[in-house]
Amino acid sequence: MGVSGAQAQMDQNPGYYQHLLQGEHDDRLEEAIRTDMNRTFPDNVKFRKSADPCLQKTLYNVLLAYGRHNQGVGYCQGMNFVAGYLILATQSEEEAFWLLDALVGRILPAVGGQGRSAWVSSLVRAADYYSPAMLGLKTDQEVLGELVRTKLPAVAALMDGHGVLWPLVVSRWFICLFVDILPVETVLRIWDCLFNEGSKIIFRVALTLIKQHQAFILEGTSVVDICERFKAITRGSFVTECHTFMQKIFSEPGSLSMATISRLRASCRARLLAQG
Incomplete structure (x- = not known):
């Protein structure tokens, strides 16, 4: 959380994650995420529907929040595995979201975003790597x-x-x-x-x-x-x-x-x- 800049972003934007979860419905985004739920770590007991708690719900929330946060990307196959690992490592829904934002938006490679604020840069850069054109x-x-x-x-x-x-x-x-x-x-x-x-x-x-x-x-x-x-x-x-x-x-x-x-x-x- 520290070296990635995720902690700083979370501290500077209190309540933002919960605000995203309460956003407007997007049937296409929500269906795309749901489609991949059962495909994500099917052999991991914590992601099975019978688990209590079942991390599928946590994973869905993190991916939904990110899709609303960065509408240029929405949801892309592969992000479910990345977000799932972050959830397992942090055991925190909100921290997993901010780490995903740091990873996809600032750490993974992209061209563009230079000279902009870190927040705007995150959205521009992420769209270059995980957009439909990839x-x-x-x-x-x-x-x-x-x-x-x-x-x-x-x-x-x-x-x-x-x-x-x-x-x-x-x-x-x-x-x-x-x-x-x-x-x-x-x-x-x-x-x-x-x-x-x-x-x-x-x-x-x-x-x-x-x-x-x-x-x-x-x-x-x-x-x-x-x-x-x-x-x-x-x-x-x-x-x-x-x-x-x-x-x-x-x-x-x-x-x-x-x-x-x-x-x-x-x-x-x-x-x-x-x-x-």
């Missing part, structure tokens, strides 16, 4: 491709040779921030770094997974085979040993400055916009 998400997938091309050229050549597009293999990594991809203990440690150091941590994790399993990935012989190998590298002892894994993400990818990330984001975004 331009920010698509940009970061392209950025990862460029980083792999530089740091792991053999993997990039394999992908190009088989025509495998990065969204096929990493879209869920990015949009869910590795929730339901990597083990819980590992994800929570990744998120500690994400809140503290910013969005380049996402690339450090992705590059480490790919580099550590480069030989295995390079044995892929088809699009389907390569996609299955990318699923397989998110399981096993390497990702389960969370402390060793976290040490690796700061050593395996090598130098990875924010300046480099920002430059690649600008060029990849421009290329995507030119493609329409």
